Amino acid sequence: MGKYHRPCSLKEALDVLATLHVTVAAGCTDLFPATEKQRVQGNVLDITAIEELRGIVETEVGWRIGASTTWTDLLETNLPCGFNMLKEAAREVGSIQIQNVGTVVGNLCNASPAADGIPPLLALNAEIELASSGGNRSLPLAEFLKGVRETDLSHDEMVIAIHVPKKSGDGVSSFLKLGARKHLVISIVMTAVRVVVREGIIREAAIAIGSCSPVAQRLTAVETKILGIPIDEAPNTLNSDDILVSISPISDIRGSADYRLNAALELLRRALRDIAENVR
Numbered sequence: 001m002g003k004y005h006r007p008c009s010l011k012e013a014l015d016v017l018a019t020l021h022v023t024v025a026a027g028c029t030d031l032f033p034a035t036e037k038q039r040v041q042g043n044v045l046d047i048t049a050i051e052e053l054r055g056i057v058e059t060e061v062g063w064r065i066g067a068s069t070t071w072t073d074l075l076e077t078n079l080p081c082g083f084n085m086l087k088e089a090a091r092e093v094g095s096i097q098i099q100n101v102g103t104v105v106g107n108l109c110n111a112s113p114a115a116d117g118i119p120p121l122l123a124l125n126a127e128i129e130l131a132s133s134g135g136n137r138s139l140p141l142a143e144f145l146k147g148v149r150e151t152d153l154s155h156d157e158m159v160i161a162i163h164v165p166k167k168s169g170d171g172v173s174s175f176l177k178l179g180a181r182k183h184l185v186i187s188i189v190m191t192a193v194r195v196v197v198r199e200g201i202i203r204e205a206a207i208a209i210g211s212c213s214p215v216a217q218r219l220t221a222v223e224t225k226i227l228g229i230p231i232d233e234a235p236n237t238l239n240s241d242d243i244l245v246s247i248s249p250i251s252d253i254r255g256s257a258d259y260r261l262n263a264a265l266e267l268l269r270r271a272l273r274d275i276a277e278n279v280r
Contacts, residue, residue: 002040002041002042002043002044003020003043003044004043004044004046005020005022005043005044005045005046006046006048006049007045007047007049007050008049008050008051009050009052010050010052010053010131010160013045013047013050013158014131014132014133014158015133016045017045017132017133017155017156017157017158018132018133018156020043021042021043021155022042022043022044022045023040023042023043023044023045024045024047024109024158025040025044025045025046025047025048026046026047026048026067026068026103026105026106027068027070027098027101027102027103027106028101029094029098029101029102029106030102030106030107030110030112045158047067047068047158048068050068052066053066053067053068053069053160053161054066054068054069054073055069055073055077056069056073056074056077056079060166061163061165061166062163062164062165062166062168062169063079063163063164063166063169064161064162064163065104065105065161065162065163065164066105066160066161067103067105067158067159067160067161068103068105069103069104069105070099070100070101070102070103070104071090071093071098071099071100071102071103071104072090072096072099072100074086074087074090074104075087075090075091075099079169080169080170081169081171081172081173082124082168082169082170082171082172082173082194083120083124083164083169083173084172084173084174084175085119085120085123085124085173085174085175085192085193085194086117086120086121086124086173086175086192088120088174088175089116089117089119089120089175089177089190089192090104090116090117092116092175092177092187093107093116093117104117104162105159105161105162108121108128108141108144108145108151108159108162109151109153109159110149111145111146111147111148111149111150111151111215112148112149113148113210113211113213113214113215113216113250114186114187114190114210114211115210115216116177116187116190116210118141118145118208118210118216119175119190119191119192119208119209119210119216120173120175120192120208121141121162121164122141122142122192122206122208122216122217122218123168123173123192123193123194123206123207123208123218124164124168124194124206125140125164125165125167125168125206126140126141126162126163126164126168127139127140127141127162127163127164127165128140128141128144128159128161128162128163129159129160129161129162129163130153130154130157130158130159130160131157131158131160132154132156132157132158133156134156136160138163139152141162142215142218145215145216146215147214147215148214148215168194168206170196170204171194171195171196171197171204172194172195172196172197172275172278172279173192173193173194173195173275174192174193174271174272174274174275175190175191175192175193175271176190176191176267176270176271176274177189177190177267178190178263178267186211186254187210187211188211188254188255188259188260188263189209189210189211189212189255189260189263189264189267190209190210190211190267191207191208191209191210191264191267191268191271192207192208192210192271193205193206193207193268193271193272193275194206194207195226195231195272195275197231197275197279200230200231200232200279201228201229201230201231202226202227202228202229202230202231202234203227203228204227205222205223205226205227206218206223207219207222207223207268209243209246209247209264209268211254211260212247212249212250212260212261212264213247213248213249213250214250217246217247218246219242219243219245219246219247219268220246221242221245221246222238222242222243222245222246222268225237225238225242226238226272231272231275231276231279232276234272234276235268235269235270235272235273235276236269238265238268238269239265240261240262240265243261243264243265243268244261247264249261249264
C-alpha cells in the first residue's frame, strides 16, 4: 500500500519527489481510466492544494499556465485571439465535467498522439517548465514530447507550468478536429492554425497536426509555403505533398494513413477558410 501526499507548497511537493517514486495527480481524468485496479497503485502526489500552480498569469514576456490549471480555467480566462485555437480544443476535451477537473498540463504529460491540447500549444510555441529539488529547466514542447506516452520527464521532476511567448498571442487562430462522431470522441485527425494577416496577406504562420503520427508535428513546410500570399488564396495552394514533408500518417483502428492524409489536408484548408472569414 502506497502513501498519499497532498502538499500545500511546491517545495514540499519537490521534497516528496526527491525521496519517493510517486504518481503525480491533479484532475486524474487520464490517470484513473489508465488504472487497471480499483485504486492507483503506489505513492500518489496530489498537487491540487498548491495554489501557485493554479491559473493563468500574464507576464512581461508572455503567459504562464500553471500545472493544475483546468480546461475550464482556460476557457474563462481573457486571452488574445492567438489562443482561440487552444480554447476551441478545450471545448473538445470530454464533457463539461471533465473540463472542470482535467488539466492542460496533464493532457501533455499523458502524451497521447490524440491529445487535443498539443497541436494548439505547438502552434503557440509553448515551452514546458520542469522542476525538481535540484532546480528548474525549460524546453520547447516539441522536445518534451518523445513518443507515444513518453516525455522527457525524470522520476524526480514534475511539470510546473506551460509558458507561451507574448508574440504567440498575435494573429487569428482555428482548431478543427475529426472523429467518428461529433462529441466526446478521440480524434482521427486534428489541426491547429495560427496566422498573422496584414492587408489580406499572411505575414506569419504556425500550423500543427495531431493524431496523424506518434507525436503531433508542426507543418513547417506548409507555414513557409503560405507566407506572403493572400489569406483567401492560401487553402487552394496546398496539397497532400506539403503535409508529407513533415509527417508520415499512421494507420490504426480509427483510420488508414491515406484517409488521415486526405482528412488532414481538408481540415487544414477549412481552418484557413475559417480564418479568412474572420479577418475580412
